[in-house]
Amino acid sequence: MIWLVGNKGMLGTELTHLFEVNKMHYVGTDREVSILDLEAMRTFTKDKDISWIVNCAAYTAVDKAEDEVELCRALNAQGPENLGTLAREIGARVLHISTDYVFSGTPFLEKGTPRPYREDDQTGPTGVYGKTKQEGERLLMAAALNSIIIRTAWLYGKHGNNFVYTMLRLMKEREAIGVVADQRGSPTWAYDLASAILHLINLPKEKLSPGIYHYTNEGETTWYDFAREIYRLGREQGLLERDCVVNPLTTDQYSTKARRPAYSVLSKEKIKALGVTVPHWQDSLARFMYQLAKA
Numbered sequence: 001m002i003w004l005v006g007n008k009g010m011l012g013t014e015l016t017h018l019f020e021v022n023k024m025h026y027v028g029t030d031r032e033v034s035i036l037d038l039e040a041m042r043t044f045t046k047d048k049d050i051s052w053i054v055n056c057a058a059y060t061a062v063d064k065a066e067d068e069v070e071l072c073r074a075l076n077a078q079g080p081e082n083l084g085t086l087a088r089e090i091g092a093r094v095l096h097i098s099t100d101y102v103f104s105g106t107p108f109l110e111k112g113t114p115r116p117y118r119e120d121d122q123t124g125p126t127g128v129y130g131k132t133k134q135e136g137e138r139l140l141m142a143a144a145l146n147s148i149i150i151r152t153a154w155l156y157g158k159h160g161n162n163f164v165y166t167m168l169r170l171m172k173e174r175e176a177i178g179v180v181a182d183q184r185g186s187p188t189w190a191y192d193l194a195s196a197i198l199h200l201i202n203l204p205k206e207k208l209s210p211g212i213y214h215y216t217n218e219g220e221t222t223w224y225d226f227a228r229e230i231y232r233l234g235r236e237q238g239l240l241e242r243d244c245v246v247n248p249l250t251t252d253q254y255s256t257k258a259r260r261p262a263y264s265v266l267s268k269e270k271i272k273a274l275g276v277t278v279p280h281w282q283d284s285l286a287r288f289m290y291q292l293a294k295a
């Protein structure tokens with residue numbers, strides 16, 4: 001049986017949907033079985049035959065994290081460690097989600113151009129969120145060596161606040177908006193990531209080596225060009241009824257409490273070698289917005 005932890009979050013909701021559609025044998029929990037309470041976790045799993053623990057629970061408020069260091073550290077570092085400890089006790093395996101924010105945002109260069117971060121590249125998080133996620137990776141692997149960690153980035157989906165919803169709201173409210181144009185990454189549809197997770201946990205055990213894997217949608221862009229594509233599709237699909245001008249901003253012009261990585265494109269070669277499909281971000285965004293328009 002799979003235990004889906006954090007089933008009410010953005011990714012957790014997509015996984016719940018996929019587990020239902022694929023008739024997987026699973027149980028889902030959110031805050032009611034806190035990943036900070038090892039005893040409660042032991043009690044919950046006592047009478048269940050859990051083989052996979054898929055962890056989507058986390059502290060994800062990147063800016064607020066700068067002021068809530070202890071809570072962020074508890075959820076992002078101690079939580080995964082607790083899951084690893086429990087997994088070892090009950091003979092289960094953990095699949096945990098991490099982030100591009102573990103990297104500094106200064107790319108490694110190949111022939112003078114930035115190359116996507118690989119799984120074994122040096123990390124160097126700059127903010128509290130990234131630092132605690134990095135610590136969570138380390139503590140989980142120390143507690144349960146056979147764990148799987150998937151780093152992802154720029155996630156959006158049907159459930160919860162995310163960049164696509166924020167842009168659509170602002171584009172409805174305003175005649176012009178400014179969006180950061182000097183940070184590069186890969187928008188990722190939570191549904192695609194959930195599909196990749198499903199693929200991995202269905203693989204024969206011997207095919208899935210423990211360790212870190214990267215998954216985002218294919219291609220790379222800036223927040224500005226991502227916003228322009230949301231606008232184009234929004235107009236095309238009738239989600240936006242009036243004009244809005246999208247203007248480029250620099251990071252310095254749009255200050256946030258936590259610094260964002262200037263470059264956070266991730267290499268997907270390792271996960272693709274396992275047969276995982278990686279749709280292009282523009283194709284996935286179009287599918288997502290088509291579904292929004294239909295709904």
Ligand SMILES: NC(=O)c1ccc[n+]([C@@H]2O[C@H](COP(=O)([O-])OP(=O)(O)OC[C@H]3O[C@@H](n4cnc5c(N)ncnc54)[C@H](OP(=O)(O)O)[C@@H]3O)[C@@H](O)[C@H]2O)c1
Nearest residue numbers: 006008009010011030031034035057058060097099152155
């Ligand atoms: N969102 C992104 O852009 C992004 C990018 C890269 C990586 N990631 C990673 O992807 C994963 C999923 O992200 P997401 O955006 O789906 O997160 P999310 O929507 O914030 O979901 C996290 C869930 O965990 C729950 N939770 C909070 N405290 C808990 C506790 N003590 N025990 C159990 N559950 C608890 C939250 O409940 P409440 O809502 O009530 O707090 C929420 O339902 C995370 O590991 C995140 O770090 C996200």
